[in-house]
Amino acid sequence: MDKMFHAVRLDSDKCTGCINCIKRCPTGAIRIRSGKAKVLKELCIDCGECIRVCPTHAMKAVYDHLSITEGYEYKIALLSPTIFGQIRNLEDLDYVMTAFKKIGFDDVFETSRAAELISEATRKYMNSKSYEYPVISSACPTVVKLIQLKFPDLCSHVSPIKSPMQIAAKMAREEAINKTGLDTEKIGVFYISPCTSEVTEAKNPIIHGETGIDGVIGICEVYHQLVATMEKLDKVDAIANSGLIGVSWAIDGGESAALMSSHYLFAGGIENVMNVLEEIEEKKFKRLHFVELRACDAGCVGGILTVKNPFMAKARTQILRKYLPVSMNHLETDGIPTEMLLGASINPVEGMKLSDNLFDALAIMQKIDGIEKKLPGLDCGACGSPSCKTFAEDVALGYSTENDCVFIMRDQVQHFAKQMSLLGMNLGENRADDND
Ligand code: SF4
Ligand code: SF4
Known part of the structure; x- marks a missing residue:
């Protein structure tokens, strides 16, 4: 028995990173990393929704012949x-x-x-x-x-x-x-x-x-x-x-x-x-x-x-x-x-584990809250995570960086451009002073 076996598989060569699947997955089990989908096995419930929506047939079902x-x-x-x-x-x-x-x-x-x-x-x-x-x-x-x-x-x-x-x-x-x-x-x-x-x-x-x-x-x-x-x-x-x-x-x-x-x-x-x-x-x-x-x-x-x-x-x-x-x-x-009768009771399953240590887990939760506050809450998927909340988790756990969010990136570019233009104005004024 393969404990990580899943009947839904990805053919990376066919994946275009279009994000259709991450928007459809009910458990947020898919990320786009380096332009390709990646299935987090611990979150996948084998519903097959990603297979239904994948336009390139990169997601497929595995079964015996x-x-x-x-x-x-x-x-x-x-x-x-x-x-x-x-x-x-x-x-x-x-x-x-x-x-x-x-x-x-x-x-x-x-x-x-x-x-x-x-x-x-x-x-x-x-x-x-x-x-x-x-x-x-x-x-x-x-x-x-x-x-x-x-x-x-x-x-x-x-x-x-x-x-x-x-x-x-x-x-x-x-x-x-x-x-x-x-x-x-x-x-x-x-x-x-x-x-x-x-x-x-x-x-x-x-x-x-x-x-x-x-x-x-x-x-x-x-x-x-x-x-x-x-x-x-x-x-x-x-x-x-x-x-x-x-x-x-x-x-x-x-x-x-x-x-x-x-x-x-x-x-x-x-x-x-x-x-x-x-x-x-x-x-x-x-x-x-x-x-x-x-x-x-x-x-x-x-x-x-x-x-x-x-x-x-x-x-x-x-x-x-x-x-x-x-x-x-x-x-x-x-x-x-x-x-x-089922041999054992049905128990909750923890999907994405923050940490084995309670104090570390609380610290990570605070970090997630802080990151989420900086995000626009649009759940656009452009970062490769299915929602702003999961993106904040991915950043806090080190799987993504804040700059993967296009909105944070845009703000940073605008801030940088403003700094550059202020610097340019200062340089211009200094040159004018030199000419005086
Ligand atoms: S829907 Fe298909 S092509 Fe698009 S990101 Fe998912 S696996 Fe890749
Ligand atoms: S099979 Fe369902 S749960 Fe698993 S990755 Fe695809 S959409 Fe998500």
Whole structure:
């Protein structure tokens, strides 16, 4: 496990230093230094916004390719339910699942099966009333990381239940061991993912704990081969085992609708998510029980590794639901099985550390205040930092100098010019005196 792994990378050669990305990044994780973007890994939450706005494609998503499956005796494709909305006129999940078997997988498992179990477990959790209102879904790793970094007081609101990807990976592996008798290391579980956020969480699991996933393949990597294979299918295997409750997790409001409660709210898109979190922090939603937040528009179908327009994929998923039973997966116990719970609580994360020493940190904070007072407060980004506040922090920590601010530089040039002109006038007067 690479603790600094992020699925969003920069190709410096393509970066023109245009500052589009620093203005868009929700956590202020990007700086422009020497004309090129630089991502501060400790602040990056893998939302993919910088990829969406980069005009030169210098920011890109990293994911595994199909070749990662080589070397495993038994290969399982773990499907995000977002894949179904990518396919036109789909009425039967088995078309997609059978096509995955034709392109090299031995088995296919829907994460929507685990989503149905999580919906049931969350209903039990909500009925227990042993939580702080409102409960915030833990399903989107980007949202949880955003809460840890920017809304630390809301960490205790995050649902303690693991994500569908993680629970499904365990279920798929166990089923495969029972079916084949193979040792676990001979079985490869490969998640077919819609987003960078889940790529990072699978490879560097800091929220949901060890995932048991051996590779994460972007939907965009397999899409064309999948569609071409589906077109040639004359019969399909009966593999699908999830209903509309699980498949609906792919689109906005799907997770909340399964809770059978009217006191819920959904928000998708990183700016909307930040606005909702701010209002929860201000205790504006007093009657709300559950909040479903996704970093992407329209829900997970809007992930950066999908192929189709998110709203089109959402519409297709809604139509597909007509052909599905309500739910196919149910918990076998009265309570919530402990293996479905996060192993550790969600805690705040300090982004940019000022100092390990409290007195030094206070001194740096004073310095930041002093520098910020000299700045115009326009958050123009011309200095290479996303805002005047972050620029003041960068200067105080020695990563930038005050002269990187064009306004401070302009004032200094004007001051210098004034001094020069005064000096010139003095010299002129002295010469006039000499002539007298
Ligand atoms: S958006 Fe960011 S990464 Fe892309 S060219 Fe501009 S500065 Fe570079
Ligand atoms: S992925 Fe999101 S958080 Fe990370 S650098 Fe890009 S915009 Fe910022």
